[in-house]
Amino acid sequence: MIVERPKLTIWDRLYMPQILKGMWITLKHIPMKRFTRQYPEETPPLPKRYRGVPTLVRDPEQRVKCVACQLCEFVCPPRAITVIPGFRAETGPDAKVEKEPSDFIIDMARCIYCGLCEEACPEEAIFLKKDYAMASYTREQMKLHKEKLLELGGIHEDRICKWKKK
Amino acid sequence: MWTDPAILEWIFILVKIIVIFGLVLSIVPYTVLAERRICAWIQDRVGPNRVGFQGLLQPIADALKLMLKEDMLSNHVHKVVFTLAPALVFMPSLMVLAVIPWGSAIGPMTCVLSDMNAGMLFALAVASFSVYGIALAGWASNSKYPFLGGMRSAAQMISYEVCLGLSLVPLFMQTGSLNLSAIVEYQTQHGWLMLYHPVACFIFITSLFAECNRTPFDLPEAEQELVSGYNIEYSSLKFGLFFLGEYANMLVASALVTTLFLGGWSLPFAPFNAPATVIWVGLAHVGIFVAKVCAMLFLFIWVRWTVPRFRYDQLMALGWKVFFPLALVNIVVVAVIMACRANL
């Protein structure tokens, strides 16, 4: 299909008719509803799937779900995640899990919010939450540690309770 | 002693200077705000509305920001000319305002600073000064993009200066005066000159767009081509002066159009169609004048956010091949018509 190349009429060649038409189009916009949003006051509605800050979650019994398998650390394309594996307390309700992260660091300056960590996690322990304003003043502050991540993540309803059955 | 006409005259002059300065210095920053908000509305945006109610204090914030910015003076610039250029752009527009009647009279005070007989000639002569500022800014920056901007500007402004002058000749032929107050008064009696001379009005307004470097004729600063043209190397207050100058030019242009074609301070019905005898009518005249100027300013803004930009050679072709002959033909046609009417 050859696109039609409009031939300008004498009328068009006088500039003004088309300019006036354009001015009519722009004029109509002046009373229209604004398309932009007044950001800090009006926050954008986020869809269910929104991929914001990655966080760690606990199960309803306050157990840290992460077991430091380090799959997320491996899959993370920009290498934003560092997991320092450690031992769970040998006594106590979740002794069966044996392993937990002694620290879990996500460098938000590196994170690209791709969500591969959430997808890779075999324990449903890491989720991308809806928070998105994660700026800080220093690079060091951009590194979120385990405590902060757990605080952001909160409690995740666990349908399966994998470790309970063990 | 206060009633001494000589002293009163001096006091009036002082008041008028203050009024003109006040008008310029208050309208210009708000023109900038108006431009930003109107363009935002046209583009479905909100525009600056954070500083003060609906962004009304934005101009102050902008001014403060400009003042507090680092004033950079590169090593390669010609320092004297470089510093002088912004002032050269700003000054002529203020000078032109001296001859424009911004009202009829408020009490005993006539609302024009200098009611000179060759007012329009003065205005044309002085306005063409601002090309020096821009050309010199481009040259003194000693840098390629500003240089191109300066060159474009000089050529463009001089070309359109010709059309500007020629387009007004029919007016002078009809009114028989170069005095702006006289032209306005002529319009109060005979109706707006726009109606008599639509072609002249069109050429004049279009040329003013070119003179003010407004889209579609904003080649000297053409953001997407020359980045910002002649003012690339400027910062801080010097840049602010350019900025102010540009909008002051727009203001002056609007005032000129109002005065020459839109009946100045008058409205075509009583009591606004004759010089004021009472103070409230005088004040109303000033209001009418300002309103007309604002409408013109709106037109400037509106057009800018609608159309694309000409190319340099197209712009020159338009000026010399279309407007210049058109203006000449217009003069001839008007002369013929006037001759016919006089002889009939």
Add this chain to the structure above:
Amino acid sequence: MAWSPQAEGDRMIINLGPQHPSTHGVLRVILELDGEEITRLWPDIGYLHRGDEKIAENMTYQQFLPYTDRLDYLAPLANNVAYAYAVEKLLGVEVPPRCHVIRVICCELSRIASHLLGLGCYAMDVGAMTVFLYCMREREKIMDLFETLSGARFTSSYIRIGGLANDLPPEFVPGVRAFLAELPAGVAEIDGLLTRNRIFVDRTRDIAVLSREQAINLGMTGPNLRASGVDWDLRRAHPYSAYPDFEFEVPLGSVGDCYDRFLVRLEEVRQSRSIVLQALDRLPAGPWYVDDGKVFLPPKTDVLTRMEPLIHQFMLITEGINAPPGEIYFSAENPKGELGFMIISRGGGVPHRLKIRAPSFVNLQALSVMAVGHLLSDMTAILGSLDFVMGECDR
């Protein structure tokens, strides 16, 4: 490379970029000007080079996917799709029909988004700022749709090797329909402000004419090639995905100037709209990922309760999808042209070599042919009409 071209005679060398508003990123063009006329020019690229191809050699096929978002970052989903098809070709995997159609929707919405931005920037480059914002407004609606679809407006990373990250969310289809209903009005505004406006026409007509032969010889692809009248659209020429099932026209130009490139893009927006509408009408039901546990990650519930899926989760992530040795080339008709992926595999989950044929890179070659003899002001129109993205060009 330290390299500074010298001007001949009293001509002037001027740098357009790498910091310049109309170079769309970080392209640098060194111009030799005679007055304002361009006599010679040297494009200088590489300012946005990130070594994507080398990065690809160090990660699994799936891990590289987010990097493809950042090639032509104006149409990330289309890049995702092209890459996924390339890897699937290597693996010999065929995704189910629903996945194909969803991918077509993604591609065509990306095309609309990319063309809208391209047209907007083009208009802005010739001075019509408002058109740019109208385009951005329409594009913003697509971005919102992408956000509901994938969770991110821009860097969507929605496509997976062998499927999608997720099925369509329920609100997506009505959302797309609503957008497509509004789109013609938005396009009409762009049309009304530019197409017959003599200032715009004067700026673009007969500027940088590229003949059929030149366009072919320069290896141009995409709308820039079609504007020169070459009927070459990979969706037709090498049908892939679900494209053979849809009716659409391939808009062609007749002269090959900037004006034609504008018109072709505008028409492509309309055609893409029609494809998306058709796709929505016959969106097949069924799975949206390939039913092969050796390729696609198992469902999370299974990972938590079953041994085989858990092992496959681990192996697919740490080792990657086990690809056979071989060499493949797959290219897709992306908004900017032919985006091709050449993958050399020596087996295993990581490519031995991954070469990206970036359309912008090839299209930019035409610059020195097109621009010489024109004025500096035309340069912005030409750059705008080429609609390139440096993220892809420099990779």
Add this chain to the structure above:
Amino acid sequence: MSESLVKLTINGQLIEAPIGLNLIEAAKLIGVEIPHFCYHPDLCIAGNCRMCVVEVATLRTGPTGTPILEWNPKLTIACNTTVVEGMEVLTHTPRIIEARRGVMEFLLINHPLDCPICDQAGECRLQELAMDYGRAESRFVEEKERKPKRTLLGPKIMLDDERCILCSRCIRFMRDVAGQDCLGFMGRGSRSTLTCYPGREPSTNYDLNIVDLCPVGALTSVDFRFKQRVWFLKQTRSLCPHCSTGCNIVIGSRENTVCRLTPRDNEAVNQRWMCDEGRLNYRFINDPTRLVEPLSRMNENVQSLSWDEATRQIAERLTALRDGGEGRIAFIGSAGATTEELFLFRQLAGVLGVTLMDVVPHTGSADARLLQSDRNPNTAGALVTGVAAIPPGSRLLEIAQGIQDGRIRALVVLNEDIIPAGIGADLLGKLELLISVSRLPSAVTEAAHYLLPGATFAEKSGTFINRAGRIQRMNPAVASPGNARPEWRILAGLLAELGQPQEESLESIYRAMAQVLAPVWGVTWDAIGSQGVQLHVD
């Protein structure tokens, strides 16, 4: 030779293989991998995992006397089938694949969902073969069998019975190789568990090899437990410096931290084993007290120097002592240093006119397998370069005497704590100049006037010549901490300062050495490769 070869066909490809070879190894010759769990080339055949099943046809004399090819009706395990003339083997037919899929499914039935917490993930045969041969989805919906988890087998090994696939490699290793029959299976069917015999637990010096042997995560090393995922480990081929055997090892490191040492194949040296002592001997590399800065100590005034400055000062003082009279300087080298370093050390001795030098012998108890009583990895190298006296250590007394007499004014010590070797702190105090190259602080470094931080084996390349005269290469896995640098660079710097400029890379230093040192003549750097070269040392 040719009479001991038989011809057979594997997947249609005709090959010749020595008699007695089993099919797994024979298939390896043409690059076909037959999956297996229980088979291990160094252990006896158990044949219990059934993963290595193949289809086999053998020649039989037919009724007419002509040989006919008869396919075995059942699938045959490759590990326990040896090659026979005329045999035909198919390793990947649909029937075999189906059988292996069945084996995998059974193996995974009771396997716990432990991958996320299992150290083996990433080098787990079960994972790998499940990916290659197993089903992708599970049909098993019942409860899994429960078995003891987290049981310590001795101090070094953690046993998780749920993960065990009962391949019995560990049992066979402990019984046949380590010589301590202490592991066995208990219970029947799916309740079989691996366990220690009562009152016994693995307590040899080779226990940790069963962790390497275990194809799954049932046996994990307590030392390496939860330390790092194996997929992050950088694998560097190196040598164990623990004794003069020179076991070939792989250093697993991540981001400049050595996480573990594992043995690597070298049929001529250590097969696939290494001793636990050597394996666990890596912590000093990551020691936080490592020396990181060249220091000078003058009248209790400790000052850190740049390398250039330190080298200049030392060279100046040594030259002054050399010019002051004969025999004022003594050298104590180390048989733990690489051959190249010893070569440079000897050269330095030559430049400084030092005749009195020796190394410090380190000995310990030996065992019948790998561990030698000579705990220096490069005693042979020290002898070849002439740094060591014959026998090594025999001139140490002479040096001590010289210091006592005041004849010896300066001592250069390369990476040795000489106080236990008989040169006590009081003697060191008498020295006018004590230069110590060292990695960790010791009494000697406390007394040294110049202290130069060196590098451990994991931080440099170089060669060791082992007890049997085999020259082998190691490679750097991590960077030295701070300003510490390999000893060969320190010595090369000193030699350059003394007017003997040296080659820049270790490889070229080796090349220079190979031209001078008789035993390594003609042995190129590349020839040493990863497996080493046997030298002919007298």
